[in-house]
Amino acid sequence: MSTYKQNMDKVLQSLKQKPNVKILAIESSCDETSVAIVENGRKVLSCVIDTQIEIHKRFGGVVPEVASRNHILAIDNVCKKALEDANLTYDDIDAIAVTYGAGLLGALLVGVNYAKGLAYSLNKPLLAISHIKGHIASNYISHKELTPPFTCLLVSGGHTAILDVQTYTKFSLIGSTVDDAVGEAFDKVARIMGLSYPGGVNIDHYAKKGQPNISFAHKNILAGTYNFSFSGIKTAVINYVHNKKQKGEEINIADISASFQNFVVSELANKTLNAMKDSKSTKLVVAGGVSANSYLKAKLQIECSKNNFELFMPELKYCTDNAAMIGACAYFEMLDGLACSDFDLTAKSTVPLGQ
Numbered sequence: 001m002s003t004y005k006q007n008m009d010k011v012l013q014s015l016k017q018k019p020n021v022k023i024l025a026i027e028s029s030c031d032e033t034s035v036a037i038v039e040n041g042r043k044v045l046s047c048v049i050d051t052q053i054e055i056h057k058r059f060g061g062v063v064p065e066v067a068s069r070n071h072i073l074a075i076d077n078v079c080k081k082a083l084e085d086a087n088l089t090y091d092d093i094d095a096i097a098v099t100y101g102a103g104l105l106g107a108l109l110v111g112v113n114y115a116k117g118l119a120y121s122l123n124k125p126l127l128a129i130s131h132i133k134g135h136i137a138s139n140y141i142s143h144k145e146l147t148p149p150f151t152c153l154l155v156s157g158g159h160t161a162i163l164d165v166q167t168y169t170k171f172s173l174i175g176s177t178v179d180d181a182v183g184e185a186f187d188k189v190a191r192i193m194g195l196s197y198p199g200g201v202n203i204d205h206y207a208k209k210g211q212p213n214i215s216f217a218h219k220n221i222l223a224g225t226y227n228f229s230f231s232g233i234k235t236a237v238i239n240y241v242h243n244k245k246q247k248g249e250e251i252n253i254a255d256i257s258a259s260f261q262n263f264v265v266s267e268l269a270n271k272t273l274n275a276m277k278d279s280k281s282t283k284l285v286v287a288g289g290v291s292a293n294s295y296l297k298a299k300l301q302i303e304c305s306k307n308n309f310e311l312f313m314p315e316l317k318y319c320t321d322n323a324a325m326i327g328a329c330a331y332f333e334m335l336d337g338l339a340c341s342d343f344d345l346t347a348k349s350t351v352p353l354g355q
């Protein structure tokens, strides 16, 4: 163990007693370079997000190598801007937090190495944070009164799961996708219809103009369980579109979007509500990029109010990837005793749910 880590673990112990802890957090797991400064896990002093969406649009999706290179170009300026926006200097920062996984390895490595450099040169503790836990923590920023325990519906580009969140740092899995993540299915269905990357928000937009009047032929293999499968519906939509194109027929993007979205959101809502009833939970928290979906929000609002369940969703700006959620999560991890990372911290493309 390095002397740095030994010293910083003591600093972390003392930070637990400090009234106002300011954490500078770094997120670079996919195509957003983001740095935020968060106080006590709930108050965002600044959050800068430099998105690469326009760069990846022309490829129809994120190109990992291109993402890494652009993170390298952006990260220093994004970090300086975050300090400037918060009107702070490095001296005011108590600890550095960084997403170490899950995500694109090369992209993560940029954030991890930058964070290491900062932490070691400033002699401040370094906290390694899971991206998934970060998404859950985005709700602590948006809802100051929210405390665990609760049920969480995690819906992002890489994960889809129902979680039993017991504390700020501990949770267990109730159900998850057996194939595609829901965001991934949104993006692939959008792509086959010729909509630009990232597809989820475009499907959300077109669905408002259409009717859910198409029933795509597929087997709903996991009915009656808490697990999800989205590859069947995705393939059914792709086949439907190919078929229409082969016959030279027009496709109705609005109706396809509404029908696909209707099916997917019903699956998410029904299984989550069933899981809550079975486990006698009355508090639902939604996390991850797909929580930005307007129909998911509307459907969950109706279902939760019918059942007298409380519903919490992040503000739109904290639904998709951002560093503020990493800073929020890092504070609660620190209170729960997360140790300082040592020089050997590295990025991980996958992180088991729960770590």
Ligand code: KG4
Residues within 6 Å of the ligand: 030, 135, 155, 156, 157, 158, 159, 182, 183, 184, 186, 187, 198, 199, 200, 201, 204, 288, 289, 290, 291, 292, 293, 294, 319, 320, 321
């Ligand atoms: O959480 P996130 O920003 O990145 C990951 O951790 O994966 O989620 C990105 C995903 C993408 O698949 C994107 O299409 C989806 O969230 N998404 C949406 C909406 N906004 C973003 N999906 C459906 N409706 C939306 N409005």
Ligand code: ZN
Residues within 6 Å of the ligand: 131, 135, 156, 157, 288, 289, 320, 321
């Ligand atoms: Zn994410």
